[in-house]
Amino acid sequence: MLKFDLKKSAQHKPLFHFQGQVELQGVCAVFGDSGAGKTSFLRVLAGLDNSFCGALEWRGKTWQDNATFIKTEKRHIGMVFQEPRLFPHLDALGNLKLATKKAKNSLYTITELAELLDFEPLINKKIQQLSGGQKQRIAIARAILTGPDLLLMDEPMSSLDQHSRQLLLPFIKKLSKKIPIIYITHSMQEVFYLSQTMILMNQGEIESIGCPQSLFLNLDLSLAKHNHSGLMVNVQAVHWDDEFSVLHGLIDQQAVFVAMEKPLILKDIQIKIESKDVILATQKLEFSSLQNCLRVRIEQIEQLPTSSVLLTLNTGNQKILAKITIKSLNELRLAVGQNVFAYIKAMSISALDS
Amino acid sequence: MLTELDYSAIILTFKLAGLTTLILLIISPPLAWWLARSRFVLRPFIEALVALPLVLPPTVLGFYLLISFSPDNFIGGFWLSLTGDTLAFSFVGLLIASVIYSLPFVVQPLQSAFVNLDKDYLEVAATLGFNPIETFYKVVFPMVLPSFIIAGALGFAHTVGEFGVVLMIGGNIPGETQLLSIALFDHVETLQYQQAHLLSFGLLAFSMTLLVLIYGVLKKRQQRMIHA
Structure with missing residues (x-):
C-alpha cells in the first residue's frame, strides 16, 4: 500500500x-x-x-x-x-x-x-x-x-x-x-x-x-x-491472412478484421476504437465498404457541449464509444437499451504502437 | 653547465610543487564542490578569496604572508611555539604560500567540471543506492578524472613557475628555499647567461609540454565524458 x-x-x-x-x-x-x-x-x-x-x-x-x-x-x-x-x-x-x-x-x-x-x-x-x-x-x-x-x-x-x-x-x-x-x-x-x-x-x-x-x-x-473519447478493446486473434494483411479476430465472439502491417506474436491485442470512427445503423448496411460490424446495445447517451452526443455501446463484455450528431440521434430515434449495428470505419493498428 | 646548486634548486622546486599539488588535490575537491553547488550568501565572497591570487601581484600576497609568518603574529608565533622554527624563510613557509598561491589553478578546473556535471547522474546514483560519498567516488570522480589531472597539472606547473611570493617569503637559502626561478634570477644577475639559458629553456619546454597535454588531450576527453 x-x-x-x-x-x-x-x-x-x-x-x-x-x-x-x-x-x-x-x-x-x-x-x-x-x-x-x-x-x-x-x-x-x-x-x-x-x-x-x-x-x-x-x-x-x-x-x-x-x-x-x-x-x-x-x-x-x-x-x-x-x-x-x-x-x-x-x-x-x-x-x-x-x-x-x-x-x-x-x-x-x-x-x-x-x-x-x-x-x-x-x-x-x-x-x-x-x-x-x-x-x-x-x-x-x-x-x-x-x-x-x-x-x-x-x-x-x-x-x-x-x-x-x-x-x-x-x-x-x-x-x-x-x-x-x-x-x-x-x-x-x-x-x-x-x-x-x-x-x-x-x-x-x-x-x-x-x-x-x-x-x-x-x-x-x-x-x-x-479527445480521449475512444476506448480500448480486447481483440482475440484467430488467424492471420497474409494475402490481405489482415488479422481475423473476435471482439466478444463477434468477428472483426484488423488491418496490420505484419502478424503479431501476441495472442490478444488491444486496439483503440475512436468514437468518431463508429457509425451506427438500425439495420444491416449492404453494398458498403465497411468491413467491421458489431451488434451492440446502447447503454448510455451523453450530451456533449458541441451539438453531438456520446453513446456508450456494449459489445457483450466490453464497451466502445460512438460520437454522433444530435440530428442523427433524433432521426434514428436511438434510445438506451436499444440494439443497433455499430460499423467501425477504421480498425487498423500497429500493435502496441501509440 | 649546470652547477650543484642548480640541481638542488631543480629538485627542491619539484619537491615543493609535488607536495603543493598533493595538498591541493586533497583540499580542493570539497571546496570546488561547495563552490559549484552552494547557494549560501557568502559564497561569492569565498569564491573571490580563492580567485584572488589570479589577479593580485604575487608580491602583495608574499608581503601579507611575510607579515603573518612573523613570530610576532599569531600564525608565525604559533608555529614557533610548536616547532621552534620560524615560518618565514623556511620550506614549510614556502609550502603554505604555494598552496594559497596555486589554489585557484586547482579549484577552478574542478569547479567548472562540477558545474558542468549533470545533476541527473547524481540522481541516478541515488536511485542505485549510493550515498553522497559513494556517489563521489564511484560516479563523480571517474567522470571528471580528466579535470582532476588538468587541475593537478596546472597547480604543479604554476607552483614550479612561482617567483614573486618566493622572493618575498622564501629568501634564497640553497637547499631550503632556493627554487628554480630564483636560481635563474641569480644567474642573470651575475651574467651567467649559459646557465640562465639552460634553466629557462628547460622550464619553457616543461610548461609547454604540460599545457599541450592539457589542452590537446585532457580537455577534449573531459568534454566527451561529460557530454555523452
Whole structure:
C-alpha cells in the first residue's frame, strides 16, 4: 500500500497536491496531460524532490512526514527516467555492474537480462555508440539489477523504436508480477495493455484512482473532454491472412478484421476504437465498404457541449464509444437499451504502437 | 653547465610543487564542490578569496604572508611555539604560500567540471543506492578524472613557475628555499647567461609540454565524458 498526501506551493499558490492511496500490484499507470504533475509525482515518491511537505508511506514505512525524510538511496526503489541517463564514462557492462554494487537480491543476473532485453551484443560497447532504444533497454536493466522493492518508470517507451517497444512491454508486464511498478505514460495502449490500476492526474492533482476502463468511461473526469473519447478493446486473434494483411479476430465472439502491417506474436491485442470512427445503423448496411460490424446495445447517451452526443455501446463484455450528431440521434430515434449495428470505419493498428 | 646548486634548486622546486599539488588535490575537491553547488550568501565572497591570487601581484600576497609568518603574529608565533622554527624563510613557509598561491589553478578546473556535471547522474546514483560519498567516488570522480589531472597539472606547473611570493617569503637559502626561478634570477644577475639559458629553456619546454597535454588531450576527453 502506498499512501500519500503531499503538497507543494509557490508564492502562496498551490502547485501540486497529491493525495490518495493505492494498493500496488502489477503495473499502476499514471496518466494525464503534459504538465499535470506526473513526473513531479514520481520524483517525490523517489525522494528526488524534497520541496514537498506532507506525508508519504510505503508498506507501513514512513518515507516522508514533518519530521522524517528517507533519502532516495534508502528507499530501495529502482527508477527509469524518461531519458536513459547512462553514465558516459562507463561502457554498457560497467553501467550494469555499478547497479549491482548495492543490490541485495536482484531477480535477474546481467546475463539473463541481456538475453531477455536483447542487448547481448552491445554489452561491451561504449554508451556513445548505442542508439536511444538500446540505451533505454540497458537503463531498464540497470534499474532492475538494483533489486528494488518498487520500480518507478517515467515514460520509458516515449523515445523507443518499434522493436524495443515490442520487446519491452510484455517483459514489463511479466516483471510487474514480481515487482510492483508505477508507470507514467501518455499512451492509452500502454495503459490498457499493462495496468490494472490507473492514477489519473489533472492540473497538479490526482483526479481519480481506479481501473483504466472505468476511468475512461467516466464522463465526469477530465479524460472525457480531452479527445480521449475512444476506448480500448480486447481483440482475440484467430488467424492471420497474409494475402490481405489482415488479422481475423473476435471482439466478444463477434468477428472483426484488423488491418496490420505484419502478424503479431501476441495472442490478444488491444486496439483503440475512436468514437468518431463508429457509425451506427438500425439495420444491416449492404453494398458498403465497411468491413467491421458489431451488434451492440446502447447503454448510455451523453450530451456533449458541441451539438453531438456520446453513446456508450456494449459489445457483450466490453464497451466502445460512438460520437454522433444530435440530428442523427433524433432521426434514428436511438434510445438506451436499444440494439443497433455499430460499423467501425477504421480498425487498423500497429500493435502496441501509440 | 649546470652547477650543484642548480640541481638542488631543480629538485627542491619539484619537491615543493609535488607536495603543493598533493595538498591541493586533497583540499580542493570539497571546496570546488561547495563552490559549484552552494547557494549560501557568502559564497561569492569565498569564491573571490580563492580567485584572488589570479589577479593580485604575487608580491602583495608574499608581503601579507611575510607579515603573518612573523613570530610576532599569531600564525608565525604559533608555529614557533610548536616547532621552534620560524615560518618565514623556511620550506614549510614556502609550502603554505604555494598552496594559497596555486589554489585557484586547482579549484577552478574542478569547479567548472562540477558545474558542468549533470545533476541527473547524481540522481541516478541515488536511485542505485549510493550515498553522497559513494556517489563521489564511484560516479563523480571517474567522470571528471580528466579535470582532476588538468587541475593537478596546472597547480604543479604554476607552483614550479612561482617567483614573486618566493622572493618575498622564501629568501634564497640553497637547499631550503632556493627554487628554480630564483636560481635563474641569480644567474642573470651575475651574467651567467649559459646557465640562465639552460634553466629557462628547460622550464619553457616543461610548461609547454604540460599545457599541450592539457589542452590537446585532457580537455577534449573531459568534454566527451561529460557530454555523452
